[in-house]
Amino acid sequence: MSRGVSKSEELYGDFLRELREIERKWQREWYERGIFNAEPDPSRPKYFITVPYPYVSGPPHIGHGRTFTIGDIIARYKRARGYNVLFPIAWHITGTPIQSVADRIMRGDPEDIKLYSWYVSLYVSDENKVKEILESFKDPWNIAKFFASVYANDFKAMGYSMDFRRQFTTGDPDYNAFIIWQYYKLREKGYITQGSHVVLYSPDEGQAVGEHDIRGGDEITIDILEFNLVKFKIEGENRYLVAATLRPETIYGITNVWVNPSIKYVVARVNNEEWIISRPAAWKLSYQGYKVKVVGEVSGEELVGRFVMAPLINRRVPVLPASFVDENTGTGVVYSVPAHAPYDYVALMDLKNDEKTLSRYGIRDLVKDLEPISIIKLPNYGKYPAKDVVERLGIKNQGDKDKLDEATRIVYREEFYNGVMNNNTLFPGMKVEEARKRTIDELMKVNAWGRIYEVEPRNVYTRSGNPIIAAVIKDQWFLNYGNPEWKEKAFKCLNSMRIIPERYRKNFEDTFHWLSMRPCARKRGLGTRLPWDPEWIIESLSDSTIYMAYYTVAHKIKSSPLAKELGDFARRVIETRGGDSEALNAIMSFFDYVFLGIGKASDVAKIFNVSEDLINDLRREFTYWYPVDERHSGPDLISSHLSFFIFHHVGIFPEEYWPRAITFNEFVIREGMKMSRSLGNVLPLPDIPRHYSSDLARLYIASAADLETTLDWREDDVANTASRLQRFWVIANDIIRRGKPSGVGGLSFISRWLLSRVNKVIVEATEDMERENIRAYALGAFFGLLSAVERYLEVASVSGVGQDEINWVTWYVLERWVKLIQPLIPHIAEELWHRMGNETFVSLEPWPEADKSLINEEVDVAINLVDRVISDIQEILRVTNIKPKTVHLYVGPPIEYYEIVKEASRLINEGKTMGEAIRSIISEPRFRRMSNVVANLVSKYIDGTIPRNIISRDVEIRVFEEMRRYIAYKVNAEVVIQDATKPTYDPENRARNALPGRPAIYIEKQ
CATH class of the missing domain: 2.170.220.10 (Methionyl-trna Synthetase; domain 2)
Known part of the structure; x- marks a missing residue:
């Protein structure tokens, strides 16, 4: 299970080792100084974000890593935006999982011993120490303590900006007191x-x-199905063959009863009647309110050929053999309605053609005359819907289980919603949904009905x-x-x-x-x-509903005598079954005041023999931090924990303290496959800082998938991310090494373009983070800006931009860039921030503010125009295979052309047709004599030859002149920029073809 060297480490080992050193360095600084420890500050808005505390029965894996990393990115962003952020953590240990592990280790279960030896070895290298720790796991509390401690270290190793002072476990005595208070409050409310x-x-x-x-249980949906029991009196006996069905209304179409001849059925005395059912059914019924005693046994073979009486219709029907009948489903007895049940139809057809079985049981004459009995009319189906669907799906026999299950779903669904009962039933013309209820009532009247519950899926442990x-x-x-x-x-x-x-x-x-x-x-x-x-x-989820309230005060309770006092009071309440009124009153008074403001601080302080200031301080903590502003989780918890979270808050707290938001990310798979122990592809979280880097993992987690999409951890993609991270690291350190000049004069187009770009990215990143579009933020703020800086450095160096200007611009960008990406890759950001000469923590620095005066759409359009021309030249060279000597660019047709295109753009955007736009423009006196030019320009604007966004003629000429050397570098030829209205060299009269935003091109061969 994921040990060894990652592909990223193979390719970028030196770089990643350097990063790991940096990560450890800043983690020491952050956590030793407690920079993320949150204190109430009424002068600042607060933001309280939580992620469900993990269940610590084993180490965390990359799935935990995704959810907590996203939570941390949000927490860091909110902190940068000026919020006083509380991002706490605690450890869930209650329930049976940890107890079950201890039990299995106590029994010497080889699978669990192997698994937990591996778990411990993720943290302990000494084999003897591993064995010693594993031996201690026979006590479940030792499992909880061990994994709670390593979880905290794993989360610190990922750089999470948590307030670790507020840790607790759900088994702490003071937490028990909190749960006692919660449950008495819920009980009071009824x-x-x-x-x-x-x-x-x-x-x-x-x-x-x-x-x-x-x-x-966190991966599957478990339902409880209610089956109807229908009792068939065995001919000549005072015993019942009891069948289970989900469709009691089909009793009118019964042809026979199925048993499995290979099953040993039991005779069970059930509520003073003798039933023949499967042994598992008797066992289950004994837990479902029935008095059950097994008094005999009978084989399925013995039942074949017998007759039973069908209730309500008083029809004598035979008992026949069928292999599809499962002793673990229902009662192991099924009554057959082949017209409306695909399994029954196929089993009957199989039996009619099975000469060997017919002969063995002497039932040929019984079976040959059996035909389906239609009892439900269904639109768009024939007389026998089961037969129609079986034939449509190409089902051959009873062994075709998947198709039969699908056929059953189709027929049952269609008949339930669209079917109407036939005249040969007790309820002709009635919809199936209503007939089901009425049939149950009739079966109950004749003492022929019961119920049995089944778990779906069947084999759950x-x-x-x-x-x-x-x-x-x-x-x-x-x-x-x-x-x-x-x-x-x-x-x-x-x-x-x-x-x-x-x-x-x-x-x-x-x-x-x-x-x-x-x-x-x-x-x-x-x-x-x-x-x-x-x-x-x-129960373990029932004690994990409002614990976020405990985060607000846990650190102060545990650092005072309150923890011991609350624990002692909790013990006394439990020992006396709530009879110790003094202890119960102490617990209720304490939490009523701290969380609900009920009572007086002085009275609570007196009970606990602590200062009134301490009690008031706890109340201030709670009222400052509550409610929970955001709960970030996985969607698998919606049907349980997260819904309980809402219910319990509204059940106990006033509306002002109800939670405000719940956010989600989906799960993690690896190399296209679900992670599982059996596949050996689990990626433990402690392996991340060892074989990758925390910042590399954070960057990949944030950028590889949207929150509502499953994240696929692929080594090739992680290595590609490492490559871009290394490139960023090199560029950033080169910028720092060159230093920041005191100032520069006028800026080139490309410098103005990068300044525009970085400020635009700040605006976009802010919008993305406000919407919690984490992937878009990561792609833009890191990868997009990295590509922009790389492009700038290439263009600026080739175009002859001065080094002081390059240094000033890139330093300006890096100052903002480091702040922008600190939620994403906080360790690298912290290191770069300090290498730039800063003494503060970038993790506590404000979010960069965009200078919107530097966002220049015209500059963006100008640079994109140059790129388009370069692409046009390269395409010409590719198609013609010319070896160029000189490329002449004829830029800037007459200024009237620009005016015509701008007017055409306005008219087309208003919904005018091409003809309407042309006529409107020509109607203006200044363009009246230019009808051919107008028609040509409007046509080329509409077909995309002229770009949708154009710049002024002067700017277009200047940007091409300024970037001439860059164009020459990209096309590997000399480039001459000429004014299209007065070219000095135009042997083929190309200048007349120049358009706004689309210079004409003439290429001289070598």
Whole structure:
């Protein structure tokens, strides 16, 4: 998994090693001096930005690197724009992931021992020390402590401008007190309930599980499906063959019941009835509110050929064999509706043609007369929609599972939304959607209905490797996100927030709509115990909703007696199940005052035996920094953490403290593939400063993809970025080495062009950063400006621009450039800033201000005009294969031509046709005798021969005269600039062809 030398290091090793030294140097300076430690300052506007704290069950990787780097770029930009920025960090350790790791290491799991040995070796080179640390990981707290400490160092090594004083872990005793306060506030509002609801559950671990507890839970969407159970009484017995279906309204079209002959079914006594179902179904039902006892066993083969009675229609139907029936889905029994279920149709056709099976079970006569029964009318389909779709997709048999799944989705969707029940059902003419509900009601009346819950996808496991099922848990604690009042406030907050990119807003809206009962506690793992019922531990995402408030005061709590006092009070509350009123009152009084302004500082100070000034100071910190101005994250957290973040804020805090913005970036892949341990392509964050450079990685992360696009880390592209970074480094140091002259006189066109360009880039970069268009900012402020400076140096040196002028202009540019790119590559910017003789930190310098008086569109057009002419000459030489001696450029036709083109531009932009523009211009007395010229110029303006933007005749002549030597250099020939109205040499009368913005060209051969 990503160790060794990177391609960038192979190609630019010396340069990158120099950068790493520079990075370490400035990190020491920044963090030892605490320049990013944020203190309230009422004289300055504040900006509070957070990124979700990482779960520290292992080292960070480049995916973390992308999200935190983008967050840091924003933080640095806001700081440069004059904001007092708080960018804090903490460490998430609660839940089962860390506990599961400890359990697996305790058991000697070879895969985890190998993995965590590698993790530790990223930071520790001594093999004996690695083994010693790994042994300590049998205690989950040691895992949390180790990775929390190395995370902080990894983030410092990336140059993140964080206030590291405010660190805490979610297992700290004082943090437990904060969570106790949060949960009592939610309980007071009626947002926490206890009851029986269906949840994701691990029977082996005996608890409900959340996303953090599930292996890959942050990468997959997990749903709970409700299957209907339909009971078929077995002919001649007092037992039921129980089938599971998502479509109970299709019971009217039943032809038979399917079982898998290779399955061993069980006879289970379920709520005083005997059911025949699969063994996994009996196990699942025992967790879903049914009383289940297995009393026997029967093979699928024994059931084939038996008859059962279909409820509601009282039709006698046979039990037949089918290989597609899965014992792990539903009950392992399926009733067959071949007219409307593709699997059933294909299975019936397969069976009709399977002489061996028909003979083996003696069911030939039973099967040969079975035909689909149509019960639903569907527009644009025949009598049997399942048959239509099976034939359209070219499905051959039951083994064609992917196509059958697709066929099932098509038929089920079409029939649900567009189907109408036939006359051979209980509800003729009724839409399928309504008939489903009514059929369930009828099945319930005859005691033929039940339900079973399934997890989708099927094979989901906890981080400890235990299976997860859907279970109905009694006395489970829930956050009732379905509370109408709470949901309404959450929507109000969402509607007031910036969401960037905006397209993610709908994800929030969809999540808010379906959010209802969310289990908020479980029975094992690390975390804060539910204070009034401490057998339960508050679930890992449920304790991570308003912790941003704790950032505002954590450093002052931990540096005072408050941390110990709060921890002691939390312990007492939990030990007494909330019965210690003194301890509970202390916690509630403290946080009520600090975060809500309820009560008196003097009373709180007295309880904790601290100064009133300290308590008021905490309140001032909170009121200064709150609300959260921006939460930057990955979109995978929308359906859980980020939605909870909004709900809990509106549930506890007044509106003035509701969050203001949530921004996103997508994920990272590597060389076109998703990063995974199995592929061995994970790129750990600690490898970045070792095998690349932090600034190189930051530059690549920012420039390689838009925030809403997956970032593909490709070694070739990273190496190309290193090449441009090295070029910038060389140019910047050359500028510094030459020094800054005291001043210069008049400036050349090319110098004025670069001054215009840098000020224009400042304007554009500011606009991009305000919109958080990070990639556009990186491409313009670094790569675009680098190309402009390279072009300037080439043109200026060839055109004879004086060295003092070059030095003055490039120093002017570099002074602003270094400030402009410090959010992007802060270590390099800091080093260059100090090499320029500055003693301040560029990380704290204000954003460069654009001098708009130097932005000159005419100069830009003039330089682009020269480039176009060079391109025209080069194309002529390529096509004719001429070896040029002299190139004559006839520049500047009569001034009236320029006036005509400008008037044509105005008229065309107003929507006039070519004819209308020509007639309008000719109607002016001064152009009346120039009708042919006018028609020619307007035509050439429209077809693009004449550029859309032209400059004055005088400026056009001057720029070509000034850049004559550069043109000669680019075309490798002598260049003569001639006034097109009075040429001194024009053997082929080319001057008459000169147009505004398009000089005529005559080339003399060698």
